[in-house]
Amino acid sequence: MLKNKIKYSFLFFFTGIISTINAQQIFIETGFESANFKNYVNNLGENTLDVNYTKSQEIFIEGGFRFNLRKNRLKCDVALSYNKYKINTGFYSGKISIPLTYNLNYVALKTGINFAIINELDFKLQVHGHISYDWLIAGTSSYKNVVNDLYRENTFDRTLLRYHRGISAEYIISNKISAYINYNVADSFKDKNEDSNIEEKYSLHTNAFSIGLLFNIQTTR
Known part of the structure; x- marks a missing residue:
């Protein structure tokens, strides 16, 4: 119930931004992103994941609209992204770590500010x-040649609310186009898995480097 309330509040806020503000810029960016499960706890209150495996880098893409709020210094944006994560981890059976790989695909709505x-x-x-x-x-998750379809079997949380922070450098090429590089760190809010019977808790943590282009569609003031 709490997650649904947060979801609808977020969507209402997201829709409100789009409907009330005229965008000055559109942007598209792509880059590489790694992910891992942070502060994992299973239904017994134990952390049984081995996080000492190599992190994989996967490509993501994002695009959206940017709005000038104050003197081109403070801007707001709304975006849609596609993210693919490959998480190499393992679970302990006694003292033995058994390799476990997750392949996860998400689409996301995102909004926030740039200063x-x-x-x-x-x-x-x-x-x-x-x-x-x-x-x-x-x-999917896979170990010892066993592949589980997490989406169809409904054994994995299908929705996440995440908070992002980072830094970017933008170079203005002309009055029509800019290029930028971006670093972003994100964590999902840790809550009980409400979409399956496994009462586990975790935060999905990601690190991303990307490059992007900004196109002016209105004159900013």
Whole structure:
């Protein structure tokens, strides 16, 4: 129930931003992202995951609209993203760690703000904070040649509410286009898995590096 309330509040806020503000820019970015389960607890209150495996980098893509809130220094954006995660982990059987791999696909709605701590005519250094609501659209786990379809079997949380923070550097190429590089860290709010019978808790933690392009569609003031 709490997750549903948060979800609908987020969607209402997201829709309100789109319907009340005219965008000045559109953007598209892509990059590489790694993921792991942070602070995992199973239904017995124990952390049985081995997190000492190599992290995989997967490609993601994101696009959306950006709005100027104040003097091109404070901006708001709304976006849609597709994220694919491969999580290499393991679970302990006694003292033996058995390799376990998750392949997860999400689509997400995301909104937040960007603030330029350096705001020159041709260069911006920005910090950002965002909230996203993520839907699992496909997922499997595999170990010892056993593959489980997490989505069809409903044994994995299908929705996440995540908070993002990071830093980006933007270079203004012309009055029509800019390019930027971005670093982003995100964590999902830790709650009980409400979408399956496994009463586990965890936070999905991600690190991402990306490059993007901004296109001016209105004159900013």
